[in-house]
Each structure stands twice: as structure tokens, then as C-alpha cells.
Amino acid sequence: MSNETSNELKTTLQAARYGKDKVRVLRVVREGAWHHVVEYNVTALLEGDIDVRPRAVSTSNNMGVSPYMDTKTLAICIINNSVVVATDSIKNITYYLAKISPHVLVPEHFALHLGTHFVARYAHIHKAFITVEQLRWTRIPLNNTQSDEGKEKGHTHSFYRDGDDKRIVKVEVDASKGKDHLIGHVTSGISDLLVLKSTGSSFSNFVRDEYTTLAEVSDRIFSTAVDLQYAFAPVRIPAPADAKQLDFPLGDFMKADGSVWDAVGVAERARRVTLEVFAEDESASVQATLYKMAQLLLAQNAGVQSVTYSLPNKHFIPVDMRYIGVENVTPPEKAEVFMPISAPSGLISATISRK
Numbered sequence: 438m439s440n441e442t443s444n445e446l447k448t449t450l451q452a453a454r455y456g457k458d459k460v461r462v463l464r465v466v467r468e469g470a471w472h473h474v475v476e477y478n479v480t481a482l483l484e485g486d487i488d489v490r491p492r493a494v495s496t497s498n499n500m501g502v503s504p505y506m507d508t509k510t511l512a513i514c515i516i517n518n519s520v521v522v523a524t525d526s527i528k529n530i531t532y533y534l535a536k537i538s539p540h541v542l543v544p545e546h547f548a549l550h551l552g553t554h555f556v557a558r559y560a561h562i563h564k565a566f567i568t569v570e571q572l573r574w575t576r577i578p579l580n581n582t583q584s585d586e587g588k589e590k591g592h593t594h595s596f597y598r599d600g601d602d603k604r605i606v607k608v609e610v611d612a613s614k615g616k617d618h619l620i621g622h623v624t625s626g627i628s629d630l631l632v633l634k635s636t637g638s639s640f641s642n643f644v645r646d647e648y649t650t651l652a653e654v655s656d657r658i659f660s661t662a663v664d665l666q667y668a669f670a671p672v673r674i675p676a677p678a679d680a681k682q683l684d685f686p687l688g689d690f691m692k693a694d695g696s697v698w699d700a701v702g703v704a705e706r707a708r709r710v711t712l713e714v715f716a717e718d719e720s721a722s723v724q725a726t727l728y729k730m731a732q733l734l735l736a737q738n739a740g741v742q743s744v745t746y747s748l749p750n751k752h753f754i755p756v757d758m759r760y761i762g763v764e765n766v767t768p769p770e771k772a773e774v775f776m777p778i779s780a781p782s783g784l785i786s787a788t789i790s791r792k
């Protein structure tokens with residue numbers, strides 16, 4: 438395509454969003470000798486009046502620009518970067534809020550505080566999208582060490598990574614109805630929670646036709662990497678009242694609809710219910726177990742509106758050793774040696790919401 442053609446092409450900016458991805462932060466909060474740590478990977482993206490394109494491009498050169506400039510240079514000169522909060526600044530703000538936010542230990546609260554600051558601080562930013570991925574750091578359990586209140590057991594300042602699963606929080610702070618009408622949309626969940634059970638799973642009565650080779654089984658391995666998302670009802674966020682727009686009165690909006698918004702409690706119950714249903718269910722299929730998990734999660738958490746699970750069915754094939762005179766494949770419930778199959782896997786997902 439020639440330059441002339443690309444210059445003349447009429448286009449419209451359908452959507453634009455930008456910011457910083459993978460901002461890695463570890464925060465230590467000290468209550469005397471009793472320390473807390475959180476490690477987050479933060480993505481902070483902004484939307485608003487961020488169109489950098491020149492409003493009207495003049496090629497007739499009546500704008501006080503040197504007559505020797507060509508059309509291309511002129512266009513670069515008047516590109517409107519004045520609407521751009523640099524992604525470097527977005528990263529700096531993320532670290533600053535990690536330093537000063539009283540809400541930093543709870544990813545939902547931190548994400549809401551960060552998103553609120555972006556839309557409150559910059560008049561032309563109408564929406565902030567914050568994703569916080571929390572990595573596990575669990576207190577090393579020791580019998581003789583516990584907090585002053587005696588609530589939590591474990592070492593005062595030593596932690597270990599007790600799982601690769603992450604807590605994933607996605608927040609949208611929407612100021613499009615005005616800076617005094619901030620709405621927060623919060624979705625939380627879990628990713629990469631790897632589980633396996635060696636019995637208590639069957640699969641039968643599925644469609645049998647000319648494409649079917651799978652045998653019905655009353656006993657099989659069930660393994661998945663849980664991906665869970667649960668959505669809260671939207672929350673009203675009071676606009677910051679201070680000059681620097683850093684206020685975030687969490688207590689106020691927790692009571693805004695007359696209920697307490699317990700993000701930490703929901704997260705603990707969601708992980709527990711997922712693990713318990715997985716372990717205890719006599720699974721008729723991944724689909725059936727998924728539905729039970731989601732129903733129980735909704736039943737236990739009044740503030741949750743909908744639940745989405747996405748569960749790969751990781752296959753394990755009994756190794757056929759009949760060629761060396763060893764029986765390992767029949768009956769299936771007696772199989773002992775399996776080949777884990779990395780691909781393909783099944784993939785079962787569903788969203789369950791309140792009626």
C-alpha cells in the first residue's frame with residue numbers, strides 16, 4: 438500500500454485502553470514483630486478521552502510550522518500525547534498506592550482503591566481496569582509461635598509457597614456517570630488450583646453412536662486445574678474528598694447497600710468449597726461436579742451473584758502391559774499405572790447465577 442493510500446484511509450477509533458501489565462509488587466505490613474506479606478502481579482489499564490490522533494490534520498501548513506516540514510513530520514508534531522498518563526506513571530502510582538493504601542493486604546480492596554484513584558485523579562479518565570493476581574505466601578506453621586491475640590498460628594515473619602494457585606481479582610471502576618457516581622464491578626476467583634482424586638469418579642450414559650470409542654467407566658481418575666470466577670453485586674464507591682484524591686473510605690461503601698462486603702471470607706469459603714466438593718462428590722461427570730461446586734458457593738455467599746468454573750478434564754490412561762503378560766487395564770478400577778496425557782484435555786465450563 439502506498440503512503441498516499443494510507444494517509445487517505447478513513448478510520449474510526451472503536452475502542453482504546455492502555456496501561457501497565459505485570460507490575461510485580463511485594464508488600465510487607467508490620468504489626469510490631471507480627472508481619473504480613475502479600476505478593477501481587479498487577480495490571481492497570483485506563484479508558485477515557487485518550488485519543489491521541491490530531492483533531493484536524495492540516496497539510497496546508499498554516500500552523501506556524503516551518504515551511505520545510507513534510508506532511509509526515511507535521512502529523513507527528515501535532516499528535517496529542519497530552520492525554521496520555523504515561524504507563525511509567527501508572528506503574529509508579531501502583532507502587533505508591535501499595536505503600537500508602539491501608540487496604541493493601543486485601544486484593545479486592547487494593548484494586549478498588551487503585552482504580553478509584555486513577556479515575557478521581559485524572560479528569561479525562563472514565564474507567565480503570567485493575568487485575569490483581571495474588572501469589573501464595575503462607576505463614577510457616579510452628580506450634581510455639583502465634584500472634585498476640587492468639588488468633589493466627591505460625592511464624593511471625595517466615596512464609597512459604599504452599600501452592601501454585603493464585604487468587605485473581607478483577608475490578609472495573611466506572612466513572613462514566615460522573616466522578617461523584619463511581620461504581621465498582623468486582624470479580625474474584627482462583628486459577629491453577631491443581632487437584633486429583635484416584636477414585637470417586639465415573640462417566641457413563643453418554644451419547645453412543647458411530648463416533649464413540651470411549652468405554653463407560655464406574656471408576657476413574659479425575660484431575661483438573663480449577664479456574665474459578667465469582668462476581669459480586671456492583672458497589673457504590675464514595676468519591677475521594679481530599680485534594681490528592683487518595684481517600685478511599687472502604688467502610689462507607691461496605692455498608693452502602695446495607696450489607697457487609699466480606700471479600701476475604703468469600704475467598705476462603707470459595708477455595709474450601711471447591712476443594713471439599715471435589716474431594717467428597719461421587720462424581721458422575723466433570724459437568725455434574727462443577728454444578729455442585731457452583732451451587733454451594735452461591736448458597737454460602739449471599740454477596741455473590743454468579744459463578745463461573747472452567748475445568749479441564751486431565752486424562753490419565755491406564756498403561757496396557759498385556760504384551761509382557763501383566764494385567765493393568767481390566768477391570769478399570771484395578772488399574773495402577775497410568776500415563777498422564779498433557780494434551781488434549783476435555784474442557785468443561787459453566788456460569789451459574791441466582792434466579
Ligand SMILES: O=c1[nH]c(=O)c2[nH]c(=O)[nH]c2[nH]1
Pocket residue numbers: 640651721722723724750783
Ligand atoms: O466428565 C466427563 N465429561 C465429559 O463430557 C467427557 N467426555 C469424555 O470423553 N470424558 C468425559 N468426562
